[in-house]
Amino acid sequence: MFSFKPDRSQYPEPGPDGKLEIDLETGKYLKLWHGPNHPGITGNMSVELTVCGDEVVDGKTHVGYLHRGFEKLMERRTFIQVFPIVCRVCVPEPDFNEYCYAAAVEELADIDVPEMANWIRTLILEMGRFNSYMMAMGGISGALGLGVVGQWMTYTRDLMLDRFEELTGARIYHMFILPGGVRAHLPEGFEARMEEVLQTAEKYLADAEKLMFHSSVFKTRTKGVGYIDPALFERYGVTGPNARAGGVAKDVRKDSPYLVYDQLEFTVHTETESDIYARTLVRYKDLQETIQLIRQILRKMPKTGEVMSNLPNVLHWKIPRGETYIKGESSRGEYGYYLVTDGTGYPRRINVRGPSYTHAMALLEHLIPGTNISDVAALMVSLHTYPPEIER
Amino acid sequence: MSLRDVLSPFTAWKHVIDTPVTIQDPFNREAADRYRGFHQNDMDKCIGCGSCEEICQNDAIDMVPVEGQNAGPGDSGLRPMIDYGRCCWCALCVDVCMTGSLTMSNEYTWVDSDPDAFRFIPGVDGKSWDLEPKGYQREDTRRLTGTTRAPMGEMEPEARIGNFDEIVDGFTREQAVIEADRCVECGLCVATCPAHMDIPDYISKVRDGDYEGGLQILYETNPFSQACGRICTHKCETTCAAMHEGDAIAIRWLKRDITDNVPRERYFDLIQKPDVPETGQKIAVIGAGPAGLTTAYDLARKGHKVVVFEALDKPGGMMRYGIPEYRLPYDVLDHEISVIESMGVEIRCNMRVGHEISMQQLEKAYDAVVLSIGLHQGRSTRVPGSEKAEAAIDLLRRITAGEEVPVPEQVAVIGGGNVAMDIARSMARLQKVKYDKVGVTITALEELDRFLADAEEIKEAQEEGCVIYPARGPQEITLEGENVTGLRTWKVKAIFDDEGRFAPKYDEADEMVHPAQMVVEAIGQMSDISLLGAELTEKLEWNRGRIMIDADGQTSEAWLWAAGDVTSGPDVIHAVADGHRVARSVGKMLATKREKLQ
Structure with missing residues (x-):
């Protein structure tokens, strides 16, 4: 019905080494800064585009707008004092930081976590995943001009933030998963209120599906755009929905189950096209799976039990020499914390492996040439990246 | 691309008739029950231990003096002032609070044009949410510091009743570490201990396994650390911050743990007499109990010549002749006193003042006399x-x-x-x-x-x-x-x-x-004061049958001081504190005397 073929006649041919010789003096090329203040950029980073007409011939990613030095800050804090700041590494889905850090400390300090706490942790991670996917769905729609979906998703996410507030005592930075367990049990009547949120979400998602996956505009703008060759997955460290959209059925929750994922039933959804549409569809299906998982967790979890084990005196807590890497499947892919301890009261080194680091920098740079200016935002959002995670 | 793909987006129009979801007045939206809002602090429960200040990773909390909150036993008199420009509402301060006094209200918003208003002392500077029952508080017991005392092994009643062997085993290394780990280093115990022993510091040495360093800290304030590690009345443990929600730290047993874990011969290397010149001044101490020997220890370390006159066969006073061996073994006491003697203190036993030597002789032969005869009647x-x-x-x-x-x-x-x-x-x-x-x-x-x-x-x-x-x-x-x-x-x-x-x-x-x-x-x-003789008894001022002393332990006679149970009491640690006090006073007098001679 619709067709659009760009006229590439004005494009310079690449040189023999495959690289473009871009000479701005010719007036043929223009430098365009996409971000850091641009609604089409996810968070505080920017892409320096070289355009020819409205075609992008080169893109360079720039980070550094958000550098807060968290990993260094952590080295100057006691093990318990790190707990309040890890969540800030990733704003939209902070709970993975809390879980990974707590689990790493627990492993090196040999602390047992009560069963109940593991269920609540899993619940929180899935709630966080719900929020993050909502944001991604809203983001991709917004980047393509479908503002209304963005509003629905933001509203639904807000309802989930209410549940976070009553469970953890905060909306964004929950600071709830302490080393040793979690801070509290579920509040009275939580399951019923959560069910209401999930039903509202399902209602809006059904509508969103019509606006996105059954929309000619959305399909035209996303199908075949932003293709990632599955051969590049390993080279660029592509994980999570970005890889699953290219047919790689990898999910840390299934491949090396943590918390209580081995007791939960869920499907790892894949697509094969590896383009923006496929990535969005995988996220959409994953979101449905998450809603199902939240229900399943609330149904299966024990009703009573301790949620926190006794810690050694945290004011002078020393953890024996050791190192560990704890990973989990975040909404963007494999999320990990590498913790090194040296027997003192402070972490020797903490390294955060956020999937955005690879996706938003190297991979994005690779994908940008050849796209249209207006596709850059959609391409970037389709990779679902959070710059705070890049700049730890 | 099908016709459906063109039409289906128009289904969004059905939401046009939806009620708006935006909250019209966010200021009146009540936060969740366990929301972490502005702090509340129960002044009746807060003891000013400062654990909240210690744990705060933002340095948002300062412990400050507060009018009307006086320092006293088990209360530093300080209260947390919170800077909300720094606070990140993580509530670790609430989790670590030793008494459960600190909680958080579920106050969502607070608007004030004065930036300084956001730095205040919860519980003192009244706020509208002070009595709000909702808000974050610990769900159950304190989990961030230990609440249960490590068990102390002791002989079973059947095994101990037929002999005078020591009953208490002393901590194992594991028990000592568990117990030492619980200390939050608030220092309330230091203020309570009559001798102001540096308790948090020596407990930290137990944690680190640095027993020799710990012993040196003990001896800075208490030359009877071995005895006190066994039979101290441990007033410190009655003001311990840990006792409010759990067991007080076993401070006495940790002290004993240090003294037990340093080989006896090492004491003489670790506790050496400082390299000070001899003053040539002489002090007589009457009674080789804890007060007298502490005075002697301090003064000898200042370079004075100290002679202790003991009426009984062996030194130690009430620690030897009052406390049974199953509580304080004699070999421990002997070793303790030998450390004091290694400072150059001379102890003359079986020298009953009033019989073998008179007070008048002492007055003439010595620059100062300290009376520490205890209560032996x-x-x-x-x-x-x-x-x-x-x-x-x-x-x-x-x-x-x-x-x-x-x-x-x-x-x-x-x-x-x-x-x-x-x-x-x-x-x-x-x-x-x-x-x-x-x-x-x-x-x-x-x-x-x-x-x-x-x-x-x-x-x-x-x-x-x-x-x-x-x-x-x-x-x-x-x-x-x-x-x-x-x-x-x-x-x-x-x-x-x-x-x-x-x-x-x-x-x-x-x-x-x-x-x-x-x-x-x-x-x-009571004291047997017959040694004073009628003349001196007449000259001295008395207070309800006890020798009157000033704040430094000096009697109405310029050459005579009194220390220990004879003036106060009634335990070893008070006697040690008294000994230090009198030694300081005597030392000051001797220094003045030296200056005059020069």
């Missing part, structure tokens, strides 16, 4: 027949000295203090050896929960077979000819009158006769 109930009673303190001394003491099958002890328990348990041991059974009755005026003795002393006495009759007042020691046959007591109705004066009232109808062939009085001691 037992008080009497003066009830009929009491002339036939034994004084607990005499009996204990004779047992220590190895003298033969009569051991009848049944003994009645009058008194509810530690001395009463000491003599009861000592006699119980002698009875066990002689008759293979225990027949000791303890009676006291107080109810059991008001006994002056330590709770563990009472418990252990009962375990060893001593039978306690609380709230019973002695009326007569019954005699048959010259022999004691028992103790007649009445039930106590009240010990003090309406004005708080000692005036026991009895229920005469509730009479008991405790059969006993020996009655021991353990109702308190």
Whole structure:
């Protein structure tokens, strides 16, 4: 019905080494800064585009707008004092930081976590995943001009933030998963209120599906755009929905189950096209799976039990020499914390492996040439990246 | 691309008739019940331990003095001031709070045009949410610092009753680490300890396994650390921050752990006399108890020549002749005193002042004299027949000295203090050896929960077979000819009158006769001041039978100081504190004297 073929006649041919010789003096090329203040950029980073007409011939990613030095800050804090700041590494889905850090400390300090706490942790991670996917769905729609979906998703996410507030005592930075367990049990009547949120979400998602996956505009703008060759997955460290959209059925929750994922039933959804549409569809299906998982967790979890084990005196807590890497499947892919301890009261080194680091920098740079200016935002959002995670 | 793909987006129009979801007035939206909002602090519960300040990773909390909150036992008088420009509402301060005083309200918003308003002292600077019951608080017990005391091993009652072996095992390394780990280093104990021992510092040395460093810290303030590690009345543990939601730290046992873990010969390397010039000034100390020997230790370390005159056979005073060996073994005491002697202190035993040497001679021969003679004379109930009673303190001394003491099958002890328990348990041991059974009755005026003795002393006495009759007042020691046959007591109705004066009232109808062939009085001691001589006694100023001293322990005579139980009391750590105080005062006087001579 619709067709659009760009006229590439004005494009310079690449040189023999495959690289473009871009000479701005010719007036043929223009430098365009996409971000850091641009609604089409996810968070505080920017892409320096070289355009020819409205075609992008080169893109360079720039980070550094958000550098807060968290990993260094952590080295100057006691093990318990790190707990309040890890969540800030990733704003939209902070709970993975809390879980990974707590689990790493627990492993090196040999602390047992009560069963109940593991269920609540899993619940929180899935709630966080719900929020993050909502944001991604809203983001991709917004980047393509479908503002209304963005509003629905933001509203639904807000309802989930209410549940976070009553469970953890905060909306964004929950600071709830302490080393040793979690801070509290579920509040009275939580399951019923959560069910209401999930039903509202399902209602809006059904509508969103019509606006996105059954929309000619959305399909035209996303199908075949932003293709990632599955051969590049390993080279660029592509994980999570970005890889699953290219047919790689990898999910840390299934491949090396943590918390209580081995007791939960869920499907790892894949697509094969590896383009923006496929990535969005995988996220959409994953979101449905998450809603199902939240229900399943609330149904299966024990009703009573301790949620926190006794810690050694945290004011002078020393953890024996050791190192560990704890990973989990975040909404963007494999999320990990590498913790090194040296027997003192402070972490020797903490390294955060956020999937955005690879996706938003190297991979994005690779994908940008050849796209249209207006596709850059959609391409970037389709990779679902959070710059705070890049700049730890 | 199908027609459906063109039409389906238009389904979004159905939401046009939806009610708006935006909250119109966010300021009136109530936060969740456990929302972490602005802090509340219960002033009745807060002890100013500063754990909140310690844990805060943002340095948002400062402990500040507050008007109306006075420092006192177990309360620093400081309260947390929170800077909300720094606070990140993580609530670790709430989680770590030792008393549960700090909580958070669910106050969502607070608007003020003055930025300084966002730095205030919760609970002091009144806020609208102060009484709000909702908001974050710990769900259950404190989990971030240990609440349960590490168990201390001790000999079973059956094993210990037939001998005078030490009862308490001392911590194992694992137990010591668990116990030392619980300390939050608030220092409330330091303020409570009469000698102001640096408790958090030496506990941290236990944690680190640096026992030699710990020993050096102990000796900075207490040359009787080994004794205090065993028999201290541990007032510090009554103000420990950990006791509010759990057990107080076993500070005494941790002190003992340090002293036990340093080889005895290493003491002499670690606790050396400072390299100071000899002053040539001489001090006589009368009585080789904890007060006298602490004074001697301090003054010797300043380069003075100190001679201690001890009336009895061996030094140690009440620690040797009052406290039974099963609580404080003699070899520990001997070693402790040998460390003090290594500072150059000369101890002359069997030198009873007033007999072998007079106060006048001491006054002439020495630059200063310190009187630390303790309380070695037992008080009497003066009830009929009491002339036939034994004084607990005499009996204990004779047992220590190895003298033969009569051991009848049944003994009645009058008194509810530690001395009463000491003599009861000592006699119980002698009875066990002689008759293979225990027949000791303890009676006291107080109810059991008001006994002056330590709770563990009472418990252990009962375990060893001593039978306690609380709230019973002695009326007569019954005699048959010259022999004691028992103790007649009445039930106590009240010990003090309406004005708080000692005036026991009895229920005469509730009479008991405790059969006993020996009655021991353990109702308190006094000093034997006969050594002073009539002339000096006349010259000195007195206060209710005790020598009057100034704030530094100096008597009305410029050359004479008094320290220890003779002026205050009633335990080793107070005597040590007193010894330091007097040593400082004497040292000051000696320095002034030296300056004048130069």
